[in-house]
Amino acid sequence: MNAIMTSEEMPQVAAPTAEREDLLRVDNVSLSFGGVKAITDISFDIKKGEIRAIIGPNGAGKTSMLNVINGFYHPQVGTITWQGQVRRKMKPYEAASQGIARTFQNVALFRGMTTLDNIMSGRSLKMRKNFFWQMMWYGPAREEEIEHRKKVEEIIDFLEIQAIRKTPVGRLPYGLQKRVELGRALAMEPDLLLLDEPMAGMNLEEKADMSRFILDVNQEFGTTIALIEHDMGVVMDLSDRVVVLDYGKKIADGPPEEVQASQAVIDAYLGVSH
Amino acid sequence: MLYDIFIDPFVQMVTMPDFFLQVLWEGFVTGILYALIALGFVLIFKASGVFNFAQGIMVVFAGLTLVGLHEHGIPAYLALLLTIVVMGILAYGIERVVMRPLVNQPDIILLMATIGLTYFLVGFGEFVFGGEPKQMIAEQLGLPTGSTAFEMGERGLVILQHIDIAAALIAIIMVTALAIFFNKTRIGRALRAVADDHQAALSVGISLNQIWAIVWFAAGLVALATGIMWGARSDVSFALEIVAFKALPVLILGGFTSIPGAIIGGLIIGFGEKIGEIYWGGLVGGGIESWLAYIIALIFLLFRPQGLFGEKIIERV
Amino acid sequence: MAGLAGAASSGGDTFPKILLHNAKVFGDRTAVREKDFGIWQSWTWTQVRDNIRDLSLGLKELGLQQGQKVAIVGANRPRLYWSMVAAQAIGAVPVPVYADSVAEEMAYVLGHAEVAFAVVEDQEQVDKLLSMDSEVPTLKDIIYDETRGLRDYDHTHLHDFAAVQALGRKVLEKDPGTEKAWEDGFAPAKGSDIAVMLYTSGTTGRPKGVMLSFDNLIISARNANAFDHLDEHEEVLAYLPMAWIGDHVFSLAQAFTAGYCVNCPESLDTIDVDRLEIAPTYFFAPPRVFESMLTSIMVRMEDAGKTKRRMFDYFMGVARRSGEKILNGESVSLKDRLLYRLGEFFVYGPLKNRMGLTRMKVGYTAGEAIGPEIFRFYRALGLNLKQLYGQTEASVYITLQPDGEIYGDTVGKPAPSVELKIAENGEVLYRSPGVFVGYYKNDEATRSTKTEEGWVHTGDAGFIAENGHLKIIDRAKDVGKLNDGSLFAPKYIENKLKFFPNIKEAVAFGDGRDRVGVFINIDLTAVGSWAERNNVNYASYQELAAHPQVYAMIQEHVDQVNRDLASEPMMAGAQIRRFLVLHKELDADDGELTRTQKVRRNFIAERYAPLIEALYDGSTSKHVRTEVTFEDGRVGAIEATVEIRDMPAHEASGLQEAAE
Amino acid sequence: MFYREAGQFKTSYEADQSLFPIRQDRIGIAVLLLIAFVLIPLTANDFFLTSIMIPFLVFSLAAIGLNVLTGFAGQLSLGSGAFMGVGAYAAYKLTSIFPDVNVIFLVLVSGFFSAAIGAVFGLPSLRIKGLYLAVTTLAAQFFLEWCFIRIPWLYNYNASGAIEIPKRDMFGITVSGAEATPLARYFVVLAITVVIALLVANVLRGRIGRSWMMIRDMDIAAELMGIRPLQTKLLAFGVSSYICGVAGAMMVFFWLNAAEPSSYSITLSFQILFMVILGGLGSLGGSFMGAAFIWILPVFLKFIPGTLGIDIPAETVEHLTFMIVGALIIFFLIVEPHGFARLWQIGKQKLRVWPFPY
DSSP: OOSGGGOTTSOOOOHHHHTSOEEEEEEEEEEEETTEEEEEEEEEEEETTOEEEEEOSTTSSHHHHHHHHTTSSOOSEEEEEETTEEOOSOOHHHHHHTTEEEEOSSOOOOTTSBHHHHHHHTTGGGOOOOHHHHHHOTTHHHHHHHHHHHHHHHHHHHTTOGGGTTSBGGGSOHHHHHHHHHHHHHHTOOSEEEEESTTTTOOHHHHHHHHHHHHHHHHHHOOEEEEEOSOHHHHHHHOSEEEEEETTEEEEEEOHHHHHHOHHHHHHHHTOOO | OHHHHHTHHHHHHHHOHHHHHHHHHHHHHHHHHHHHHHHHHHHHHHHHOOOOTTHHHHHHHHHHHHHHHHHTTOOHHHHHHHHHHHHHHHHHHHIIIIIGGGTTOOHHHHHHHHHHHHHHHHHHHHHHHOSSOBOOOTTTTTOOOOEEEEEOGGGOEEEEEHHHHHHHHHHHHHHHHHHHHHHHSHHHHHHHHHHHOHHHHHHTTOOHHHHHHHHHHHHHHHHHHHHHHHHHHSOBOTTHHHHHHTHHHHHHHHOTTOHHHHHHHHHHHHHHHHHIIIIIGGGGTSOTHHHHHHHHHHHHHHHOTTOSSOOOOOOOO | OTHHHHHHHSSOSSHHHHHHHHHHHTTTSEEEEEEETTEEEEEEHHHHHHHHHHHHHHHHHHTOOTTOEEEEESSSOHHHHHHHHHHHHHTOEEEEEOTTSOHHHHHHHHHHHTEEEEEESSHHHHHHHHTTTTTOTTOOEEEESOOTTOTTSOOSSEEEHHHHHHHHHHHHHHOTHHHHHHHHHHTTOOTTSEEEEEEEOOSSSSOEEEEEEHHHHHHHHHHHHHHTTOOTTOEEEOOSOTTSHHHHIIIIIHHHHHTOEEEEOSOGGGHHHHHHHHOOSEEEOOHHHHHHHHHHHHHHHHTSOHHHHHHHHHHHHHHHHHHHHHHHTOOOOHHHHHHHHHHIIIIIHHHHHHHTOTTOSEEEEOSSOOOHHHHHHHHHTTOOEEEEEEEGGGTEEEEEOOTTOOOTTSOOEEOTTOEEEEOTTSEEEEEOTTOOOEETTOHHHHHHHBOTTSOEEEEEEEEEOTTSOEEEEEETTTOEEOTTOOEEOHHHHHHHHHTSTTEEEEEEEOTTSSSEEEEEEEOHHHHHHHHHHTTOOOSSHHHHHTOHHHHHHHHHHHHHHHHHHHTSTTTTTOOEEEEEEOSSOOOGGGTSBOTTSOBOHHHHHHHTHHHHHHHHHOOSEEEEEEEEEOTTSOEEEEEEEEEEEEOOOOOSSSOHHHHO | OOOOOTTOOOSSHHHHTSSOOSHHHHHHHHHHHHIIIIIHHHHOOHHIIIIIIHHHHHHHHHHHHHIIIIIISOOOOSOHHHHHHHHHHHHHHHHHHOTTSOHHHHHHHHHHHHHHHHHHHHGGGGTOOHHHHHHHHHHHHHHHHHHHHHOGGGGTTOTTSOEEOOOEEETTEEEESTTSOHHHHHHHHHHHHHHHHHHHHHHHHSHHHHHHHHHHHOHHHHHHTTOOHHHHHHHHHHHHHHHHHHHHHHIIIIIISEEOGGGGSHHHHHHHHHHHHHHOTTOHHHHHHHHIIIIIHHHHHHHHHHHHTOOOOHHHHHHHHHHHHHHHHHHHHHHOTTHHHHHHHHHHHHHHHTTSOO
8 A cells, every 4th residue: 555664674564463454554754843853754554453562762753653643743744544544634632532542651640530530531532411411410411420430440440440449649659540541541442542651660560560451451452552662571572563763763663573683773772873 | 983993093193293102101101110010020930930919019018118107207218228128028028927838839829828918918008007098209209200391393292201211210220230130149140040940059059048038029129119100100009009910911921030021021011001092992982901901911822822032832741 | 136036947958948038038138249340239139049040050051960069269259159059059069269279279179179160250260270171170161250351262161150141041031930940959959968068278288178068057057147146137248268167157158047248348459448338247357357457556546646646545545444344234433434435436436437347246256366455455445346266167156255255265155056075185076066067088087077976076175164165275286295294285375475466476386395485477567667666777577577676575575475374374384485586477378377377387397497406405596598489489598597585484373573 | 536437338329429428428518508598597687697698608609610710620710700790790781671580590691691701711721821821811800890880881871880789579579689688688699509509519520520620630631532622611611600600690689789890800809719729729618618718707807806895996907807818818828728628628537537647
């Protein structure tokens, strides 16, 4: 479909994943802020049902890439194809309603709210009862609230955070906050889940838990996941395919073991000058 | 109607340039006074991040103290000196009682505290000096009172009050002095360090508390100057408090931390308000001075949310 | 209610029959609750019957047959309780297994029991069972409660609980007569049939499968209900291992016979909150639960403000003085009565509320001796906490403390219909309707435990005090003699030591030796909190244990125990003469404790042989190296130099003061 | 201590999500309502009703209105006084135009005018935040105040420039105008306040309330979860202004009888803001506590010298009151910046875990 992806210097995609349908394609995207280039001519795809890792040294443009995907930044050049349709310029909340959810590098929970309310907030888009019914509470609004509460409770159960259900999130330790944030994103029942360094600042045990949750999410719900992560061990374990960025450019793309062996990647991580 | 809005005012400006110049002068003087009030805000905001709503009442309070002391038979210059001392005590008190315990609280709490301070000073001022407007002792302080008329050839004349000229001069001196203070003195540099980074300031051995007391004192001095000038033009009364709200649009235009911004913002608002009131106000019944400044700031905000001198904000996730 | 006498005679002699009866009598009363998805999901007796029936029919469809064994593995969940009765309805025998036991242990039990089916909680248990393929060849089908993670497993012999129930319902829909057939199926079952098999963890050797009949359980349960006037209005919290006889009797047998409601907590992390929410009226906990509740109360009170602490101390004083008397119905001065009322408002009431024991009618503790201080603390609060003495082989009840006859150092009078006698060697024997049928596939053990006349050896040594209450000293086989002939009851000494909150475990040695020596394990929570308050720095358990101040503290405790022992004529000869504080916590993962946290004396003696040697060779310190298993299964070693201290003996008389 | 929660468990989500899940709280609220609806009407004199209870309730409602915007949606507003004014003038005009329509209905309708104008002034909130937004609302404040003065149609061309409330009956009882009894007014004000407070509480615990709090706590994250910032903020402005508008209308209809533009000046805005801040941002109960403090304390202070037998001129008392209120505001901000609601929360938590400290 597109010539960019088949250029020779890129490692080829492993067969089983390659046969899957594209969920999202990024073609020749460039992004700059007032002349400073954050992303230069990047193309890659995310297939339905896979776990796609985006890695690269600090400042490689990984988070900017996520921001482009969920509509927070608008690239000056290039197209984004979402579920087969070229996407127009849009707002972040529109991305949300199309099924893109994410977590943040620095936990971005609603600090004044409890774990339960935070995860409930992920259901916002799916709740429809209007102001009048909300005001009345008893009746349709409450029914709707309870219907979604059930979904949220399933997520709480899934993430094993029953004990902190009614704790204000500000009081939780960092690792649990990250878990709640994942829960909040899951509550959106997204088609694509973007995780920005889901394991940053965690200890070994928490990392193991989080890895398990990510894999479970992928397997249980079939959610496609794109994640940024620094811990190479985790990336290798979790991801089906890896795209490597450096200085806003793509330097490798393919299954983890191939990418790990790529000279360009080794150079980038060792800091060989360009 | 359209004619009244878009053509007639300009025709008037051209056909009656003397009147127009007079309006501009009025706008200039008002603007200077706004700028002075805004300056007080900026001083405090820069050093402590506090938006000091009490600046308006400090102006009134300074003016009242000065006049009140004089009424009790103290000579004008001594009264002035004493007032400065009072402002110093006030600054120290505010730092000790209000600012220090509230350090690190969210902006809105600090803002509220300064409004509480306003209440307190209103009550205190009225309790001590009574609630009636007072005449400023401009003459006793040696401020000029007369006026000079400038003829404009055939086209009429512009009358300049000497007190206004003095106000402008004092404002200019004040700003220059502050600029020197900030750039050349040790304390001034410390102040700037605080504005940039509290930790850094602490690490060079400057006490944050001292600095806050100093800026509040500096703001008190600015308030005193403002009080004298404004008082000399009208009266010293609590109505001045409302005027202080005008500092907000001024700051929006000029930025919360910029001294030149405060001056330029003050002038823009001063000019805009007067011209708007004289040439367009009549169309809607007059009195638009009370809100025009905010609308100007608002429109400005919608197009340049970062202010005149701010940089474009890139939001990060 | 009038139900008591009636329930004893009506309702049936097997659990499936009682189930039908309860569904008829109690119908819409709540039978089971489980905190799940944030609320207490509830099932009425009718719903429970339907659930059990559907499951039972489903199991039958899957091929479960009469006489087969069904393993039950997992935490306390309504579905797992139902599975037991569902199996019983077909004539199969449920075998609850400790869910947290290591794979090897579990494999032995399941293999020994020849289980054909297993109903388990979740993926973890499924994996565990699947890995036991070779050890448990009889296992055919596994039914799981929680689907998570199991989606992609091969489902030929793996079934979702709900799917099995759906299968049952389908059968039912196809032929409405099935229900009747199902009921008829278990109608001929007799009370003497085997109801359940429980494996005792055993301090030595392989676990033994205790076969209990319906009669054993049901008659014992009815007696216990009558004894404490329990009826369908009770609320209990099911949180102890399902494989343990206590839970089986409290949460199933007594719940079925009395018709009361069983509440399953959400998870282990939330037990305190869940107990607070439910506020059980009938509560059972081993001493360690009461201990840790008390410790947490004390630790938290340490952090309270001065005034509050003073108030707390004052009213606790009042409670100690008059609380128990008031509870026992003895006379108390008006002033104390009023003060106690005040204390009830300010301290006792709120404390009971925080612990979730406000509504507790009767509470029991058993399994081990409870510290008299701890026991009195709860009683002084006005909680009717009592001790009982029981065994798996007796369907729990051997002796019970009747209301108003509570003595801290005895375990009560024989339970209803229980006969008691003391053998020559001091061993306690009993005979009762609850006496087990036998050990599964182990007639030899059955014979050596149960006499022809039905007397069962408890294995415990004890005597009946003047007031008719039984007093247990120790395991019969552990009771030994010092070389000078004085009686040495290690457990008795150990328990006395363990009553100090700072001491978590103690192991006493002395049989066949000159004097008594003791290993001590400090309690990290209590001592750690003490260390924090006293600015004692430590990096690890090991460091804290070796701290001189800690040693001094423990020395005081030991001295106090010696003084106590000195005042008891039978025990005065066996005072502690040397002790050491162990450098590591005794741990079930290292095999030092059983799964029920009981000390495995012989194993420890072997493992720490050099230390024991040091106890008796007079040296003041000893360097040791010990292998340990970490939580993740890795094996490592820790090394330490352990200090040993000498202790003076007190005069063997009541004249304690003179000894000072 | 008083919170004995053992045995209170929820078997349904309905119960778990009720406004007062703890039994003791439900009892407390019932007692409060009983006092408000039964005890006070039976025992209170006219002075207590007119000078304390009615204004307290009116201000409580206004504070709830502002709290919705500032406390829950995180948008600072200094214009609530003017929005109250819009409600008052709208209600006044409506009663002039439809003299036969039930006055309570009209008061409730007047809020919609206020809501519309509030939403217009809320438009800039999409682009500007915090203190900058305060300018917008100040613009509203001064512009609206100016309108109240300069548009004579608003006050029916009265020579005095003030609005005077006509007599209106309901079920044969006079509820507005100078002849209305304090008791009748009190019941009307109480009923409206309680009902609106309940409806607001309902909104706040559902999707919409959450969306406001999402915007407040982390607007970027909220947007990435599908919240439309403009709609959400405008709704907050609208709802807030509606409530303020109704409160403003009640203020003149059931309390003051007449009002001038200066009744709705910036001073009023600040007063309401104080109630919200001292009461506690993001707490409905706090709005009541804040209103009680800011309104009742000065009234109370006025009477202290008299009861102590000290003769101080009324003026001086007023000045002292200002000072004391100002000082207390600073004091409470220092003691607990999160307001009385937080103090209450802390106290309640202490009672719940009593005798433990946590």
